[in-house]
Amino acid sequence: MPEDVYQPMTPAEVRILRDQLDAKGKKLVFTNGCFDLLHAGHVRYLNQARALGDAMVVALNSDASVRELKGPSRPVNRERDRAEVMAALRAVDAVVIFGDMRATALIEAIRPHIYAKGGDYTVDSLNADELAALKAARSQISILPLVTGRSTTKTIERMTKPADGVGPLRLGVLGSGVGSNLKAILKAIDEHELDAEVVVAISDEKDSTFLKTAKSANVPALFVDGGHNPRRFYESAHKEIVEHLQRAHVEVVVLAGFMRILKEPMLTTFAERIVNVHPSLLPKFKGARAVQDAIDEGELETGCTVHLVTAEIDNGRILAQAKVPILVGDSAEELHQRIKVEEHKLLPKVLAQWPRKG
Numbered sequence: 001m002p003e004d005v006y007q008p009m010t011p012a013e014v015r016i017l018r019d020q021l022d023a024k025g026k027k028l029v030f031t032n033g034c035f036d037l038l039h040a041g042h043v044r045y046l047n048q049a050r051a052l053g054d055a056m057v058v059a060l061n062s063d064a065s066v067r068e069l070k071g072p073s074r075p076v077n078r079e080r081d082r083a084e085v086m087a088a089l090r091a092v093d094a095v096v097i098f099g100d101m102r103a104t105a106l107i108e109a110i111r112p113h114i115y116a117k118g119g120d121y122t123v124d125s126l127n128a129d130e131l132a133a134l135k136a137a138r139s140q141i142s143i144l145p146l147v148t149g150r151s152t153t154k155t156i157e158r159m160t161k162p163a164d165g166v167g168p169l170r171l172g173v174l175g176s177g178v179g180s181n182l183k184a185i186l187k188a189i190d191e192h193e194l195d196a197e198v199v200v201a202i203s204d205e206k207d208s209t210f211l212k213t214a215k216s217a218n219v220p221a222l223f224v225d226g227g228h229n230p231r232r233f234y235e236s237a238h239k240e241i242v243e244h245l246q247r248a249h250v251e252v253v254v255l256a257g258f259m260r261i262l263k264e265p266m267l268t269t270f271a272e273r274i275v276n277v278h279p280s281l282l283p284k285f286k287g288a289r290a291v292q293d294a295i296d297e298g299e300l301e302t303g304c305t306v307h308l309v310t311a312e313i314d315n316g317r318i319l320a321q322a323k324v325p326i327l328v329g330d331s332a333e334e335l336h337q338r339i340k341v342e343e344h345k346l347l348p349k350v351l352a353q354w355p356r357k358g
């Protein structure tokens with residue numbers, strides 16, 4: 001074995017480290033897990049755990065115990081390799097490998113100042129023996145929030161699912177305003193809930209938050225001058241948008257708060273491939289005042305609709321809807337915010353299920 005390969009520590013060595021820290025009034029953090037296919041969720045969790053104290057030891061489940069915990073196809077990487085990779089992380093000061101299903105004996109041997117666990121646990125769901133050992137060692141227990149959208153199981157799924165040969169869905173997003181739906185799409189992509197890429201973002205508002213959001217996510221962000229009428233668009237602007245979308249090989253166009261009415265050649269070029277999100281339960285309350293109109297009509301509930309875009313405003317085939325109750329005394333703004341919460345879930349979900357030709 002090459003000399004620079006990391007040698008895991010023994011529990012006794014970690015105890016020495018703990019006592020040295022203790023003498024200086026410093027704290028050792030302890031956490032444990034399989035970590036057999038390291039991903040960003042692990043790194044973020046480990047950084048948070050390390051920030052609780054002054055040094056951190058990670059107890060890695062041995063290969064045999066990972067197999068017992070996760071099934072015969074795991075671990076993906078062997079314990080020596082896992083220890084080497086783990087020890088190379090900035091957050092990690094020491095690594096031990098343990099073969100038991102539980103960390104009880106290690107806790108007793110090391111007596112860590114802080115015991116950190118990922119957020120799928122609660123103090124109550126910790127094993128009784130481990131809990132007793134932690135109490136005896138007077139370890140502080142810290143449950144850290146779960147990092148969403150990153151998991152070993154999901155990573156393995158993505159690696160093993162048969163290649164469809166089409167790659168991420170190429171989205172062109174058009175918006176005029178705040179861009180919270182664009183943000184929601186980018187978040188869903190980042191969290192691997194939506195296999196897509198926003199290849200271009202286009203706005204008719206030069207200084208919109210929409211464009212700023214796109215730029216800060218490194219999405220090519222373009223302004224197209226639509227003219228003075230806030231709803232209608234110069235004919236040349238329609239052509240310009242089509243050119244931008246085609247140049248970026250966009251498969252689906254998403255209208256995320258785009259306030260101009262789309263015309264030809266957009267509609268034909270992207271027929272059945274333009275979706276809009278609208279803040280009402282269509283066919284009720286079409287148009288730009290949909291939220292206020294639902295309140296004025298004395299409705300008890302409204303919601304949002306994701307639909308295909310055709311020449312008739314807010315009239316294309318409905319793809320999905322979500323309901324939102326209207327509360328007594330709701331202002332249009334308050335209600336719109338609650339509708340947007342649903343839009344942010346619904347729109348990425350529809351895009352994630354977009355049928356591909358393969």
Ligand code: GRF
Nearest residue numbers: 178179180181257277278279
């Ligand atoms: C959304 O409520 C959408 O339904 C409507 O315009 C709003 C855009 O919001 N078409 P944002 O710019 O995505 O925050």
